[in-house]
Amino acid sequence: MTVPSPQADQAGRPPLLDIRDLRTHFDTPDGTVRSVDGVSYRLEARETLGIVGESGCGKSVTALSVLRLLPTPPARFAGGEIRFQGTDLLGLSEREMRRIRGNRISMIFQEPMTSLNPVLTVGRQIAEAVTLHQKIGRRQAWQRAVEMLRLVQIADPERRAGEYPHQMSGGMRQRVMIALALACHPDLLIADEPTTALDVTIQAQILELLRDLQAKLGMGIVMITHDLGVVAECCDRVVVMYAGRKVEEASVADLFERPLHPYTRALMASMPSLQGRGGRLAEIPGMVPAPQELGTGCAFAPRCPLATERCRRETPDFTGAATGHGVACFEAAPARHQPVVLHRHAGARP
Amino acid sequence: MTMTSPAPASAAPAATERHARRSARRRRWMRKHPPLILGAVLLVLVAGLSLAAPWIATHDPQALDPLARLAPPSAAHPFGTDALGRDLFSRVMWGGRASLVVGLTVAVLATSAGVLLGLAAGFVRRADGLVMRLMDGLMAIPDILLAIALMAVTRASLTTVIVAITVPQVPRVVRLVRSLALSLREQQYVEAARALGTRLPVILWRHVLPNMVTPLVVQATFIAATAMLTEALLSFLGVGLPPQIPSWGTMMADGRNFVAVAFHAVLFPGLFLAATVLSVNLVGDGLRDALDPRLSRQL
Numbered sequence: 001m002t003v004p005s006p007q008a009d010q011a012g013r014p015p016l017l018d019i020r021d022l023r024t025h026f027d028t029p030d031g032t033v034r035s036v037d038g039v040s041y042r043l044e045a046r047e048t049l050g051i052v053g054e055s056g057c058g059k060s061v062t063a064l065s066v067l068r069l070l071p072t073p074p075a076r077f078a079g080g081e082i083r084f085q086g087t088d089l090l091g092l093s094e095r096e097m098r099r100i101r102g103n104r105i106s107m108i109f110q111e112p113m114t115s116l117n118p119v120l121t122v123g124r125q126i127a128e129a130v131t132l133h134q135k136i137g138r139r140q141a142w143q144r145a146v147e148m149l150r151l152v153q154i155a156d157p158e159r160r161a162g163e164y165p166h167q168m169s170g171g172m173r174q175r176v177m178i179a180l181a182l183a184c185h186p187d188l189l190i191a192d193e194p195t196t197a198l199d200v201t202i203q204a205q206i207l208e209l210l211r212d213l214q215a216k217l218g219m220g221i222v223m224i225t226h227d228l229g230v231v232a233e234c235c236d237r238v239v240v241m242y243a244g245r246k247v248e249e250a251s252v253a254d255l256f257e258r259p260l261h262p263y264t265r266a267l268m269a270s271m272p273s274l275q276g277r278g279g280r281l282a283e284i285p286g287m288v289p290a291p292q293e294l295g296t297g298c299a300f301a302p303r304c305p306l307a308t309e310r311c312r313r314e315t316p317d318f319t320g321a322a323t324g325h326g327v328a329c330f331e332a333a334p335a336r337h338q339p340v341v342l343h344r345h346a347g348a349r350p
Numbered sequence: 351m352t353m354t355s356p357a358p359a360s361a362a363p364a365a366t367e368r369h370a371r372r373s374a375r376r377r378r379w380m381r382k383h384p385p386l387i388l389g390a391v392l393l394v395l396v397a398g399l400s401l402a403a404p405w406i407a408t409h410d411p412q413a414l415d416p417l418a419r420l421a422p423p424s425a426a427h428p429f430g431t432d433a434l435g436r437d438l439f440s441r442v443m444w445g446g447r448a449s450l451v452v453g454l455t456v457a458v459l460a461t462s463a464g465v466l467l468g469l470a471a472g473f474v475r476r477a478d479g480l481v482m483r484l485m486d487g488l489m490a491i492p493d494i495l496l497a498i499a500l501m502a503v504t505r506a507s508l509t510t511v512i513v514a515i516t517v518p519q520v521p522r523v524v525r526l527v528r529s530l531a532l533s534l535r536e537q538q539y540v541e542a543a544r545a546l547g548t549r550l551p552v553i554l555w556r557h558v559l560p561n562m563v564t565p566l567v568v569q570a571t572f573i574a575a576t577a578m579l580t581e582a583l584l585s586f587l588g589v590g591l592p593p594q595i596p597s598w599g600t601m602m603a604d605g606r607n608f609v610a611v612a613f614h615a616v617l618f619p620g621l622f623l624a625a626t627v628l629s630v631n632l633v634g635d636g637l638r639d640a641l642d643p644r645l646s647r648q649l
Contacts, residue, residue: 067545102546109545114538119560128556129546180546 014086022080050235106181112173116165123161148179171202243299386636392629400446409437420612456577464523472531485521493518571634
């Protein structure tokens with residue numbers, strides 16, 4: 001797998017998606033919640049970028065920020081920019097933004113059960129998505145819907161297009177969602193945990209379908225997930241997020257070979273492996289701190305087995321981005337490649 | 351069936367079979383919802399009689415006959431006559447029109463107004479407070495009092511009665527629509543529609559409204575029933591329809607002084623009013639069961 005270096009603009013074209021120092025904050029009665037606090041990443045066309053992290057670490061908020069789907073207020077863009085093919089999305093009007101949503105950037109959601117309107121046939125929903133952005137007739141739009149259903153490998157698409165979501169299984173509905181999202185052939189697809197609600201065999205099918213479609217349509221994919229298995233399966237590069245910040249970024253191969261951040265290593269240790277024998281999986285003690293409770297220092301320090309005084313005092317900068325494998329940690333010297341000692345369940349907890 | 355050519359002959363059995371299957375399904379569905387069928391039959395009956403009033407009425411509903419005052423039911427006057435000698439059968443038949451027109455119009459008007467205001471409250475943050483406080487204010491006044499007050503400041507006519515009955519009903523619909531809108535706006539398909547670049551009006555029309563049709567239809571039938579009762583009540587109190595429009599409420603008001611001597615003058619309009627309101631309520635109940643999304647899968 002090749003790692004596109006951050007300066008890979010051979011043709012002088014701007015990257016597909018370039019998020020720089022994005023800060024999305026929420027103003028709540030209890031104070032400002034910094035859900036996303038200085039996240040940067042970029043994505044080239046035909047590339048798949050995985051965003052990994054526990055619940056509440058800001059993965060989805062970042063994605064929703066890209067589409068500007070967060071209600072403002074309470075959400076507020078406190079800084080940074082989101083460049084899509086060179087245009088700063090944060091500077092666009094709502095009207096211009098609507099022309100991008102679904103047309104050039106699309107999103108698929110976690111719950112295929114609730115992402116489709118129960119009272120409209122799936123064909124109609126796809127056809128309508130097409131007519132939102134393209135001036136084509138009803139009949140053509142319907143044909144396009146059938147064609148999209150065929151593209152996502154739904155058997156007998158002519159008949160299926162006339163069916164309602166409740167007549168379909170979860171996996172099929174997720175296929176319909178994908179058809180819906182790709183109906184206008186967007187350049188960028190944001191997949192927010194697209195397989196979490198599906199059972200394992202269907203997960204693999206959906207991921208393979210996404211890979212196929214990416215090869216056919218050539219879009220960039222941002223794959224938001226908390227499942228490192230999904231990342232290993234379909235991503236080129238990975239961004240690991242923790243408490244609204246990027247803690248590590250690397251190519252998939254690099255990340256799995258030498259995870260630098262203690263959090264990444266802990267995540268990997270908590271994955272079941274085929275080699276390991278039984279027993280309880282390692283867990284990361286504690287919880288992601290609520291964003292309003294963040295104090296100074298590294299956000300992971302309270303749960304980190306390697307944490308030092310310095311970690312609790314200062315926030316580590318993100319370093320090593322130029323090498324293609326960056327990390328935000330004082331203790332993550334690449335040479336020190338030792339297994340992180342995790343608190344096995346029975347052992348002492350902090 | 352005559353066979354004209356082989357081609358339609360081969361298609362015909364399939365068509366009849368499909369037809370048979372469909373009508374079997376319909377019969378099964380009807381058997382599952384007896385209140386709905388009963389209510390619908392009753393309602394169609396009353397509506398049919400009212401619509402046919404010009405043809406089935408034996409007398410002019412306003413024609414006075416001083417010689418046959420408070421006559422008991424007879425062959426000439428099946429429901430008897432009232433204190434002014436007017437034929438009650440003809441009046442009751444004509445009177446149904448007022449009830450049905452009021453019921454239907456109020457239901458449609460109150461629901462439409464309620465949907466507009468409720469969607470505004472549910473989806474437009476700035477409108478929410480204003481609309482809901484206004485509705486709270488309206489709800490604080492008893493319906494009948496509000497209707498009477500509205501009638502008191504206007505001249506009696508069909509339009510004013512309809513408006514006076516509609517206004518107190520609107521807040522109910524607004525509350526219902528707003529609460530539905532608040533839950534629907536969090537639905538992922540609404541979010542997904544936004545992610546596809548759909549404009550708010552289209553989202554409301556395509557994704558939100560169709561998903562609240564069932565509770566709205568049910569609510570509308572109950573409003574229709576309430577409206578009919580309220581119209582009768584207003585007319586009974588003398589602040590309803592003008593006397594030249596026959597109404598069951600007016601008839602009962604006219605007859606109430608003579609209950610002891612001419613029971614029929616109150617009985618027949620009362621029976622018809624009760625039957626109509628009952629039928630509408632049955633339809634409403636039946637629709638609620640029949641349209642329940644958890645049961646309607648096989649529809």
